[in-house]
Amino acid sequence: MLIHNLSQLLTLAGEPQRGSELGRLKIIPNGAVLVRGETFEVVGTADELLAAYPNEPRFDAGGGAALPGFVDPHTHLIWAGDRAAEFEMRLEGKTYLEILAAGGGILSTVRATRAASLDDLKEQTRTRMQAMFRCGTTTAEAKTGYGLESASELLQMQALLELDGEGPLELAPTYLGAHAIAPEYKDDPDGYTDLLCRQMLPELRSWWDRHAAGRPLPFVDIFCETGAFSLEQSRCVLSAARTLGFPLKIHADEFDNLGGASLAAELGAASADHLVKTSAIDITALAHSNTVAVALPCTPFGLAQAQYTPARQILAADGLLALASDINPGTAWCESMQFVIALACRYLKLTPAQAVAAATLNAAAAIGRSDRIGSIEAGKQADLIVLSVDDYRHLAYRFGGNLVKHVVKKGKVFTN
Ligand code: NIG
Numbered sequence: 001m002l003i004h005n006l007s008q009l010l011t012l013a014g015e016p017q018r019g020s021e022l023g024r025l026k027i028i029p030n031g032a033v034l035v036r037g038e039t040f041e042v043v044g045t046a047d048e049l050l051a052a053y054p055n056e057p058r059f060d061a062g063g064g065a066a067l068p069g070f071v072d073p074h075t076h077l078i079w080a081g082d083r084a085a086e087f088e089m090r091l092e093g094k095t096y097l098e099i100l101a102a103g104g105g106i107l108s109t110v111r112a113t114r115a116a117s118l119d120d121l122k123e124q125t126r127t128r129m130q131a132m133f134r135c136g137t138t139t140a141e142a143k144t145g146y147g148l149e150s151a152s153e154l155l156q157m158q159a160l161l162e163l164d165g166e167g168p169l170e171l172a173p174t175y176l177g178a179h180a181i182a183p184e185y186k187d188d189p190d191g192y193t194d195l196l197c198r199q200m201l202p203e204l205r206s207w208w209d210r211h212a213a214g215r216p217l218p219f220v221d222i223f224c225e226t227g228a229f230s231l232e233q234s235r236c237v238l239s240a241a242r243t244l245g246f247p248l249k250i251h252a253d254e255f256d257n258l259g260g261a262s263l264a265a266e267l268g269a270a271s272a273d274h275l276v277k278t279s280a281i282d283i284t285a286l287a288h289s290n291t292v293a294v295a296l297p298c299t300p301f302g303l304a305q306a307q308y309t310p311a312r313q314i315l316a317a318d319g320l321l322a323l324a325s326d327i328n329p330g331t332a333w334c335e336s337m338q339f340v341i342a343l344a345c346r347y348l349k350l351t352p353a354q355a356v357a358a359a360t361l362n363a364a365a366a367i368g369r370s371d372r373i374g375s376i377e378a379g380k381q382a383d384l385i386v387l388s389v390d391d392y393r394h395l396a397y398r399f400g401g402n403l404v405k406h407v408v409k410k411g412k413v414f415t416n
């Protein structure tokens with residue numbers, strides 16, 4: 001199939017973009033792509049492709065700008081219930097960490113999620129996945145983390161694998177048994193850390209071999225934060241995960257600077273995420289590594305905080321920067337990477353071109369998949385979105401709506 005009538009074709013061809021390279025979109029005016037099966041076969045101008053493939057079935061995309069499908073590399077996609085009441089408590093002055101310390105926050109979603117059946121969890125999550133897909137996300141990382149006990153964490157993992165199988169949104173799973181100290185270990189955080197290292201992670205490994213054989217191992221993540229896991233506990237859990245062969249991620253410096261970003265660089269994590277309170281030393285450590293810095297602007301926005309990820313400093317240090325939604329029931333219930341881009345341009349001071357690259361190619365790098373997705377190049381998976389406007393900058397300029405007209409996933413066209 002030949003997809004043509006694309007006013008701007010943002011290919012993002014090439015390697016993930018570091019530092020000042022971020023924002024090289026490689027735009028083909030009046031572009032077209034030839035898709036075979038699930039793969040891009042030829043990428044070029046409409047004039048070239050229409051002449052070279054006169055008998056190929058055609059899809060007229062209507063003159064919109066086209067870009068790689070968004071990759072959302074940090075989501076807490078799977079949970080039950082909501083926390084609208086806590087949102088109101090925060091508006092009245094309680095802080096996020098105070099609510100968590102009082103047994104609410106993540107722990108209130110843990111209660112709801114532990115009580116939900118597999119089908120119920122899948123149903124609630126599927127609704128969010130459909131909204132994300134309509135907004136142009138074609139691949140999303142997805143974390144467990146609302147179980148904090150082995151059986152419940154593995155049930156969430158099973159649901160994620162089944163939802164990934166349903167498609168069309170593709171999922172990259174992450175195990176976040178270390179999202180908070182389990183309520184049963186409230187007074188013994190080291191005990192829970194020990195349980196993770198000695199029991200829960202080895203159990204995940206053998207569960208994976210039995211239930212997901214053949215798939216690459218999931219990421220293991222941890223919330224390194226005051227009131228969650230200390231730097232030492234994070235080092236224990238991530239080192240144990242690494243020994244078992246899992247690739248790593250970390251939540252670092254969302255509220256306090258504990259040194260998690262430097263730990264991520266040291267351990268070769270795929271990404272370090274949040275990075276709001278990150279120090280200059282951490283930024284340098286990250287920039288000298290292949291760990292992708294993932295900024296989540298919906299989170300400070302959702303918490304009505306003034307401080308955002310120092311993205312320009314990360315780029316000045318030559319770091320790899322990506323953007324994600326962080327969709328979760330506490331701080332940021334947002335399905336739209338378009339809104340993430342709009343925030344990133346205003347508060348992280350990215351250009352629209354930088355934000356688009358951070359939400360596609362570099363986001364794919366943050367989940368270790370930039371060899372397969374994140375750009376429009378011959379041989380890559382045919383994931384692409386077409387906008388209802390002919391200038392991609394509207395993605396950043398406008399906000400609150402949905403500018404995606406068509407979503408192409410593995411070569412199949414879905415129209416909003
Ligand atoms: O990334 N910080 C930890 N995890 C989420 C929030 C999860 C929740 O509040 O339920 C985050 O912001």
Ligand code: FE
Pocket residue numbers: 074076251326328
């Ligand atoms: Fe998160």
